[in-house]
Amino acid sequence: SQQGEEDPQALSIQEGENATMNCSYKTSINNLQWYRQNSGRGLVHLILIRSNEREKHSGRLRVTLDTSKKSSSLLITASRAADTASYFCATDANSKLTFGKGITLSVRP
């Protein structure tokens, strides 16, 4: 069963714009992670935020976590065409990851 649910399901933006993707989950978590998947390839880990953290930055990525609302957001600033991919949030409980259905991001050059 899906733990995380991302929205929107698909997002199309112009290069240089910011992309915001949201994820909601249902049960208590140890941490929440965001992954990227390019078409036909494996998942790449982007960032991990612990349950006691509220915000984390990594390069052009900014992740927030609101455990009271059971939600997280991923912001990609100054998007590039190379950011075009599917993005998944995953919650970590007892070592296994439970993924959402993913968001398809298209960045138009």
Next chain:
Amino acid sequence: GAGVSQSPSNKVTEKGKDVELRCDPISGHTALYWYRQSLGQGLEFLIYFQGNSAPDKSGLPSDRFSAERTGGSVSTLTIQRTQQEDSAVYLCASSRTSGTLNEQFFGPGTRLTVL
């Protein structure tokens, strides 16, 4: 090797046949995970290993699915009497150890097509 490798990259089989999928984790990683990705179900956890033992097999869809890991390294996922609904991309991941806060590194996957 530098990353997680999986073989074969693609497998086409006939309904009812058995298949074996292989995963080579990153050297030194003690935890290994199997997931499957399909259009209908998204990304699903199947099983994970810590060393050679599997503390959590809860995601295996049926008793046709089994996995083993030997020598704390290579793992094989076996699907017996394949069905069309088994068609999916099977992803393997490894991490330094199990438990929270351990980043999982994914392989490129094996695309299984059951005709």
